[in-house]
Amino acid sequence: xxxxxxxxxxxxxxxxxxxxxxxxxPREAIHIHQGSFARIDVSRCVGCGRCVRECxxxxxxxxxxx
Amino acid sequence: xKRHWYHYLWIWSVLYFSLGFFNIAFAWLGLISFFLPLIFxxxxxxxxxxxxxxxxxxxxxxxxSQLGFSRRRDMPSWLKSRYFRYGFLVFFLTMFGxxxxxxxLVFAGASSLQEVVTxxxxxxxxxxxxxxxxxxxxxAQFAFGLYSLMLTSALIGIITMLLFRPxxxxxxxxxxxMTQLICKAKGDGTIPAEESVSNGKE
Numbered sequence: 001x002x003x004x005x006x007x008x009x010x011x012x013x014x015x016x017x018x019x020x021x022x023x024x025x026p027r028e029a030i031h032i033h034q035g036s037f038a039r040i041d042v043s044r045c046v047g048c049g050r051c052v053r054e055c056x057x058x059x060x061x062x063x064x065x066x
Numbered sequence: 067x068k069r070h071w072y073h074y075l076w077i078w079s080v081l082y083f084s085l086g087f088f089n090i091a092f093a094w095l096g097l098i099s100f101f102l103p104l105i106f107x108x109x110x111x112x113x114x115x116x117x118x119x120x121x122x123x124x125x126x127x128x129x130x131s132q133l134g135f136s137r138r139r140d141m142p143s144w145l146k147s148r149y150f151r152y153g154f155l156v157f158f159l160t161m162f163g164x165x166x167x168x169x170x171l172v173f174a175g176a177s178s179l180q181e182v183v184t185x186x187x188x189x190x191x192x193x194x195x196x197x198x199x200x201x202x203x204x205x206a207q208f209a210f211g212l213y214s215l216m217l218t219s220a221l222i223g224i225i226t227m228l229l230f231r232p233x234x235x236x237x238x239x240x241x242x243x244m245t246q247l248i249c250k251a252k253g254d255g256t257i258p259a260e261e262s263v264s265n266g267k268e
Contacts, residue, residue: 019117035112
């Protein structure tokens with residue numbers, strides 16, 4: 001049986017690249033791509049949701065990945 | 067969480083407002099916060115200033131996130147909307163233009179130096195102790211105007227940090243909006259197709 005797990009996703013079009021998510025990510029799974037928008041490395045993300053609570057633009061959400 | 071040297075740049079914000087409180091000449095240093103993001107955006111096409119080197123961003127992160135002063139509520143959608151962000155940018159630039167015009171009037175001798183700091187563009191706070199004769203009246207007028215703008219925007223940032231998320235200011239920061247537009251223009255204004263949906267894959 002495959003266990004479903006959560007991971008963070010975001011819409012880069014509305015990202016203001018403030019870096020809040022980068023600062024709070026305990027797994028260093030987020031970086032600012034080309035200095036212009038946040039990018040999430042799903043393989044590192046553990047779905048803790050800290051970035052979701054920190055993002056001022058509320059563009060990060062948790063999704064279930066099979 | 068790994069701490070980097072730029073996480074301590076909030077010290078610059080505290081230093082800037084403290085120095086300007088005693089000597090308004092230091093307010094001129096506020097121009098650094100105007101030009102550096104533009105240099106990053108125009109020169110390198112990125113917002114590295116916003117996400118790393120912005121002293122105000124680091125101050126809001128430190129107060130709201132590290133010290134826990136933020137309520138961490140969602141910002142109202144109108145405050146995040148593009149209409150508000152672009153509108154606030156236009157308003158901010160207009161106010162900056164007004165500072166330059168007032169400075170010109172003092173330089174030209176058509177107006178006298180106003181030794182006041184204007185908060186929220188309306189409340190005039192006497193600030194005469196911070197002025198000494200080493201600055202010409204015109205240069206001092208610009209310093210008072212810039213200090214007013216910096217202090218007002220910092221207070222607005224702190225209010226939205228307390229009410230909403232720590233770096234709520236970054237969503238509608240006029241410099242951030244301006245550099246975002248520059249970065250988009252430099253990068254064709256588009257996000258690569260593979261990034262446009264959820265950017266879940268590295």
